[in-house]
Amino acid sequence: MNSLTKTETIEKTTKPELKEKMSVKYLCAYFGDVQALSTVSMSIYKKRVLAIIGPSGCGKSTFIRCLNRMHEVVGGEYVGEIKLDDVDIKKFNSVILRRKVGMVFQKPNPFPTMSVFDNVVAGLKLNGFRNKSKLKEIAEDCLKKVALWDEVKDSLNKAGTSLSGGQQQRLCIARTIAVEPEVILMDEPASALDPISTAKIEELIFDLRKNYTIVIVTHNMQQAARVSDFTAFLYMGKLVEYNKTKKLFISPTEKRTEDYIAGRFG
Amino acid sequence: MVLKKLFSKTEEKFFHSNTLQNNERHLGDYIFHNVTRLFAFFVLGLMLVMFLELFIESLPSINKFGLSFITSSEWNPVKDKYGALPFIFGTVYSSILALMIALPLSIGVAVFLTEVAPTWLEQPVSILVELLAAIPSIVYGLFGIFVLAPFLKNVVEPFLQTHFGFLPFFKGSFYGFGMLSAALILSIMILPIITSISRDVMKAIPDSLREGAYALGATKWETIKIVLISSRSGVLGATLLGFGRAIGETMAVTMVIGNRPEISLSLFDAGHTMASVLANEFTEATSSLYVSSLMEIGLLFFLITIIINSIARLIVNNVTKKYGKIA
Numbered sequence: 001m002n003s004l005t006k007t008e009t010i011e012k013t014t015k016p017e018l019k020e021k022m023s024v025k026y027l028c029a030y031f032g033d034v035q036a037l038s039t040v041s042m043s044i045y046k047k048r049v050l051a052i053i054g055p056s057g058c059g060k061s062t063f064i065r066c067l068n069r070m071h072e073v074v075g076g077e078y079v080g081e082i083k084l085d086d087v088d089i090k091k092f093n094s095v096i097l098r099r100k101v102g103m104v105f106q107k108p109n110p111f112p113t114m115s116v117f118d119n120v121v122a123g124l125k126l127n128g129f130r131n132k133s134k135l136k137e138i139a140e141d142c143l144k145k146v147a148l149w150d151e152v153k154d155s156l157n158k159a160g161t162s163l164s165g166g167q168q169q170r171l172c173i174a175r176t177i178a179v180e181p182e183v184i185l186m187d188e189p190a191s192a193l194d195p196i197s198t199a200k201i202e203e204l205i206f207d208l209r210k211n212y213t214i215v216i217v218t219h220n221m222q223q224a225a226r227v228s229d230f231t232a233f234l235y236m237g238k239l240v241e242y243n244k245t246k247k248l249f250i251s252p253t254e255k256r257t258e259d260y261i262a263g264r265f266g
Numbered sequence: 267m268v269l270k271k272l273f274s275k276t277e278e279k280f281f282h283s284n285t286l287q288n289n290e291r292h293l294g295d296y297i298f299h300n301v302t303r304l305f306a307f308f309v310l311g312l313m314l315v316m317f318l319e320l321f322i323e324s325l326p327s328i329n330k331f332g333l334s335f336i337t338s339s340e341w342n343p344v345k346d347k348y349g350a351l352p353f354i355f356g357t358v359y360s361s362i363l364a365l366m367i368a369l370p371l372s373i374g375v376a377v378f379l380t381e382v383a384p385t386w387l388e389q390p391v392s393i394l395v396e397l398l399a400a401i402p403s404i405v406y407g408l409f410g411i412f413v414l415a416p417f418l419k420n421v422v423e424p425f426l427q428t429h430f431g432f433l434p435f436f437k438g439s440f441y442g443f444g445m446l447s448a449a450l451i452l453s454i455m456i457l458p459i460i461t462s463i464s465r466d467v468m469k470a471i472p473d474s475l476r477e478g479a480y481a482l483g484a485t486k487w488e489t490i491k492i493v494l495i496s497s498r499s500g501v502l503g504a505t506l507l508g509f510g511r512a513i514g515e516t517m518a519v520t521m522v523i524g525n526r527p528e529i530s531l532s533l534f535d536a537g538h539t540m541a542s543v544l545a546n547e548f549t550e551a552t553s554s555l556y557v558s559s560l561m562e563i564g565l566l567f568f569l570i571t572i573i574i575n576s577i578a579r580l581i582v583n584n585v586t587k588k589y590g591k592i593a
């Protein structure tokens with residue numbers, strides 16, 4: 001699968017209506033006295049993939065962690081406005097928000113004491129979902145969606161941590177989509193994986209965007225170019241450039257973006 | 267045992283690196299290596315000597331009573347008949363009761379320290395809890411005699427008897443001294459070790475696990491539940507260590523348990539433990555069979571505590587190793 005044909009398919013399928021799923025306005029995020037983001041504004045479009053790129057420490061993780069209020073779990077705060085379907089996310093109960101805006105982490109983090117199956121349905125069980133046969137159905141469905149079913153269908157009762165790193169990461173994605181979120185945030189989901197597992201995750205992202213809105217943080221320019229419709233370039237806590245991925249990579253308007261993409265810094 | 271394991275590992279490394287360096291031995295390494303080996307074997311040897319000594323000394327009693335020593339409940343120095351069951355029962359019963367009180371408390375404190383408390387509070391509370399372990403046993407005993415026992419006798423035990431007197435646990439007359447006061451004192455004494463090890467185990471659980479739970483829409487309480495489940499084997503190890511400590515505790519228990527070799531479920535009744543009978547009766551033991559019987563209790567006691575502590579250590583070590591890797 002070469003990257004060019006993939007980008008072309010993206011162009012074709014993205015033609016229909018562009019609706020705003022989340023909007024971020026004048027977002028400033030803090031860790032105590034440290035300011036990690038300043039006045040970042042951007043739109044996140046429905047059923048599109050938005051890639052966040054930028055050098056280490058520029059605030060990419062902080063940005064996406066604001067989107068589902070995970071930022072406050074580590075004691076951070078933000079000012080500015082983040083809306084999900086035109087509702088301020090601060091109006092949501094954080095628990096409900098996180099069920100709508102799911103998250104996949106850099107390091108696969110399946111629950112170590114749970115089996116593969118229990119990991120997939122962990123979120124549903126938290127929701128009070130107890131119907132066994134329905135749970136099985138959903139688990140199978142989600143594992144198929146992340147292309148893991150064939151690999152684990154005989155070992156659903158093995159510990160989630162017994163899988164390989166790439167499988168664990170797909171398991172975590174399955175766990176995330178099992179609660180049927182509307183938006184999926186991914187913080188460098190493939191950076192701890194080998195090239196083959198990475199390719200699988202990328203394919204998966206490509207499939208998932210039919211049904212979900214995705215925001216992905218990545219250090220890998222090619223990956224951003226391959227999987228995303230839009231790209232935002234952050235630098236030192238500020239949004240430098242935001243555009244359709246193709247435009248941003250082929251003809252960036254900012255000198256700093258061009259330099260970063262060309263690998264001249266960062 | 268742990269020492270020996272650790273030791274053989276360094277030994278392996280030592281020899282391995284030596285073969286790489288073409289068997290060039292440094293004198294300092296050589297001396298250090300052998301001196302540490304000597305210390306390690308000294309500890310092992312000490313334990314072996316203690317075991318053999320206890321075993322030899324208890325031979326008369328073993329030959330005389332055989333298995334009935336641990337099944338008979340008659341402890342009668344006058345008739346020179348000895349059965350250790352009341353002491354085994356008292357030891358196990360008081361320790362289990364102490365665990366039932368201390369475990370929920372300890373887990374609660376550990377959860378508070380790792381999951382709830384702000385950082386500025388965590389350190390002082392941890393230190394306070396650990397200071398509890400530094401208080402000498404006899405001070406706990408004095409506290410038991412002068413504060414706890416009167417309080418139990420005047421307030422707690424009348425209350426329990428009027429409201430729960432139908433249960434076998436709260437029957438009979440009460441004096442403040444007995445199983446209940448022993449269990450309470452013990453529970454305070456084992457709280458620090460269970461708490462601090464549970465806290466360490468929960469701390470070793472990587473934050474990524476908590477974040478994973480939060481990101482799935484778990485509430486604080488649900489996240490704590492996942493942390494608890496993930497740390498269960500470590501908490502089990504901590505519990506066993508606490509149990510080991512409770513079993514071995516002598517002074518404070520002797521001062522409050524009443525020291526009568528009885529087997530009774532009632533928490534109001536007096537009891538006796540293996541440790542307290544040894545402490546109490548060694549000076550009075552006149553006949554040689556009496557001494558030998560006490561020695562056999564010592565032998566049993568020695569074996570039980572070593573087994574429980576080894577299992578606990580193994581569990582705790584395994585858990586920290588496992589999560590050390592993930593974190």
Ligand SMILES: Nc1ncnc2c1ncn2[C@@H]1O[C@H](COP(=O)(O)OP(=O)(O)OP(=O)(O)O)[C@@H](O)[C@H]1O
Binds near residue numbers: 031
């Ligand atoms: N828990 C924290 N406490 C204090 N400061 C933090 C914390 N986490 C991040 N920061 C600071 O916030 C800034 C942005 O960090 P962030 O993790 O968002 O960067 P990033 O773009 O994701 O970097 P990377 O590519 O290395 O993951 C950095 O300067 C960092 O030092």
Ligand SMILES: [Mg+2]
Binds near residue numbers: 060061062187
């Ligand atoms: Mg990051």
